[in-house]
């Protein structure tokens with residue numbers, strides 16, 4: 001039977017309809033001038049859908065097929081390439097010419113013919129570390145791809161058997177001081193398990209330390225934060241149960257009765273040294289940064305207090321001197337996107353700037369309505385000083401919506417925040433995608449350059465920038 005996405009609740013006509021193609025664009029059209037000091041590789045992940053998912057699929061779209069976009073910057077020009085990650089799952093479905101895997105993280109809804117085959121959709125995040133470009137999906141191990149051609153190398157990447165968790169979160173963190181990656185898996189020993197395994201991986205790509213512990217309940221542990229002394233892994237009130245999975249629903253359901261729990265792991269300690277801090281139910285997936293402040297840890301993050309309430313940037317404080325196991329919370333910024341990035345050269349350290357999307361309803365909006373409803377897009381990137389709240393703003397215009405931004409430093413050793421924001425914009429006026437490049441020191445001045453793609457990309461998941469001093473350019477053009 002041929003593919004037909006019509007009348008699927010996840011795919012009303014518009015920007016998020018499946019795109020399903022791979023592309024090469026040599027020497028992209030650029031409006032403006034690409035800064036001469038911006039050279040390297042900008043990657044983004046996208047969940048796409050080659051085959052029609054069940055109608056009760058998790059509407060987030062996080063169970064789509066992993067699709068990598070690469071913008072390669074050299075000498076003021078940009079080449080573009082996109083490829084699907086050729087997962088076992090996608091290849092099997094292509095053979096069958098239909099969807100075989102069921103709804104999000106629920107193997108009970110899979111076609112029986114695929115039992116035991118890796119479920120990874122490799123669709124959430126991408127990191128270059130230890131000589132490997134890995135694409136992540138948190139319910140499985142990563143897929144390795146070639147950083148230049150984007151061709152798939154292999155799945156179930158486990159560091160020569162040393163990464164023993166069956167899963168790896170899509171949000172590892174790289175310590176900018178020693179180059180080590182902290183990565184972890186939850187549901188580490190199998191579906192619905194309460195096991196969490198955490199790993200320290202050196203710059204050569206070797207596992208040098210492991211911590212194993214139990215989570216207080218089975219809930220989502222999507223992201224972590226690191227300081228120079230600690231690893232923080234929050235567990236939030238999106239939970240599941242055997243009964244829910246047996247009923248055929250996607251894995252997660254919001255449970256506002258559950259406390260937020262945060263594991264604080266000493267990097268030089270053992271699993272027995274972990275302290276759990278607790279707080280009220282919070283809806284959050286992504287964490288900005290954390291910092292040691294004597295015997296206190298502070299951590300900033302986008303967070304909301306319910307499933308559908310707007311997000312804002314908060315600071316959680318953990319007092320290690322106190323016997324009290326509650327963390328404290330204070331407001332940093334009302335920026336309302338759940339996605340925030342920073343200058344990653346300052347990850348784990350004292351830092352100043354957060355770069356976050358914001359939907360400002362006071363701005364003019366000429367985005368055509370969809371299904372009779374106005375479209376409220378992320379129309380600003382804010383640069384927020386997390387200590388003073390001082391904010392500067394980039395407004396993308398009245399026909400555009402912004403996806404997650406990434407900060408690219410102007411130089412290896414320059415001041416924090418001296419560089420560029422890179423972010424994909426949906427141009428609703430002509431239904432194409434653009435990469436906007438904004439000078440982070442002059443946010444209000446508008447984009448210094450816009451890379452125009454002659455087609456539409458779906459909404460992305462996460463992005464990363466690897467400058468030439470981390471991942472060298474190979475040759476003079478995209479391979």
Ligand SMILES: [Fe+2]
Nearest residue numbers: 222285286462
């Ligand atoms: Fe994420």
